[in-house]
Amino acid sequence: MSPNLSVAEENYIKSIYHLQQDAESVTTNALADHIKTKPASVTDMLKKLQLKNLLNYNPYKGFRLSKEGNKAALNIIRRHRLWEYFLVNQLQFNWDEVHDVAEQLEHVISRKLVDKLDAFLGYPKFDPHGDPIPDGNGKINYQQQMPLINLPLNTAAIITSVQNQSSDLLAFLSNRDMHIGTKVEVKQKLNFDNSLEVKIKNKQSFHVSEQVANAIQVNPL
């Protein structure tokens, strides 16, 4: 059923999965960019994945993961997020330090390992960045959430996730005491650069750029 995948193949599948979340179909250049390789290399790999029935590929038109490819992606994401949870909650890593290590750990292939890790961690539902962890059958529960930048003014909301793995950004958020679960409110929207004036708890309000406000996902109370 599930064929053995190389690390390279897994990385392609994972990237395609993420890219196709916000688009009908994925393009060669977008994937090349995302995976930091050249378009020609992407084309090579697309053919390979197509041949393995992991991809629906229309030359020159774009591509999406097949049903089977999707399942494979969710498996990789499951491993990645469980390891991130382990690193933060057991090994005391900061949430801005875990991404690169989890990128390696996710390629360790053992169903038993993943299931036992899951049990050991107490079947967590979300990783340290607030992203949902797929279960052993590839079922994933997306949260209802919106980017902070779309939150109406003076409306209390809870930070549910951060859609950016940059350790600089994550450290910046920690520094401002913005974590998953933190209550926020937007006090002001500055139109010339789309930045926000944000307030949490009883602290003084502070400034947040458009990029950051796009990465922070919230759920209004």
Place this chain on the structure above:
Amino acid sequence: MSPNLSVAEENYIKSIYHLQQDAESVTTNALADHIKTKPASVTDMLKKLQLKNLLNYNPYKGFRLSKEGNKAALNIIRRHRLWEYFLVNQLQFNWDEVHDVAEQLEHVISRKLVDKLDAFLGYPKFDPHGDPIPDGNGKINYQQQMPLINLPLNTAAIITSVQNQSSDLLAFLSNRDMHIGTKVEVKQKLNFDNSLEVKIKNKQSFHVSEQVANAIQVNPL
């Protein structure tokens, strides 16, 4: 200082380390056998490791790890054994199930990960098979031990390690209640096949083949 090593290179280094424990120098064929590859492939890799100053290589004569190669090996072994300890003591794997997974985990490269794992586990000194875990500086403390087959008759001894990762053998030992720390005594040596009659605790004595008796290491009380 320490160059980045591929998984293949790490596997060669680890195998050479183990082979040179019981020999002056290692031969191409022995390594090819151990690593399940062909002698020609070994020769190729030897040249590469020599070039990276990890190996002292005399064509046609044999080879040993250099000082730097040894350090690299101990690092790999440290990672392998810490993960084995984690799998058994945290994730509840049996000692006969951990080898293959640890073979994958040992190639995850992050100094911080290894050190935090070590701390999380409480700086264990021995892995589940009784082998010593090198510290962060590559220092390793070998135990005083001898193969069970050399233990004099009717002399109580403690099992200190098992020098064989075969899951069949390990499951066999578990089944006979022979674990690290178990007290054993040899009741009889059968000369026609070098097998032993062994007794533990107040259980009935049982039979152990030459191969098994060679793998079990003990320390007389």
Place this chain on the structure above:
DNA sequence: ATTTATTTTTAGACAAACCTAAAAAAAATT
């Protein structure tokens, strides 16, 4: 001390995953 057998190395190929440069297809512009 030759000859024979074994071990090791060299030579040349192959697959995976990448690359650059050129060609082909699709999209955008005039």
Place this chain on the structure above:
DNA sequence: AATTTTTTTTAGGTTTGTCTAAAAATAAAT
């Protein structure tokens, strides 16, 4: 609708780590 630009694919090369077959070196046996 024809031309230009952009995107994508093809063609051919490189590196890593493997292989087989043949050659060279060493070891063993007569």
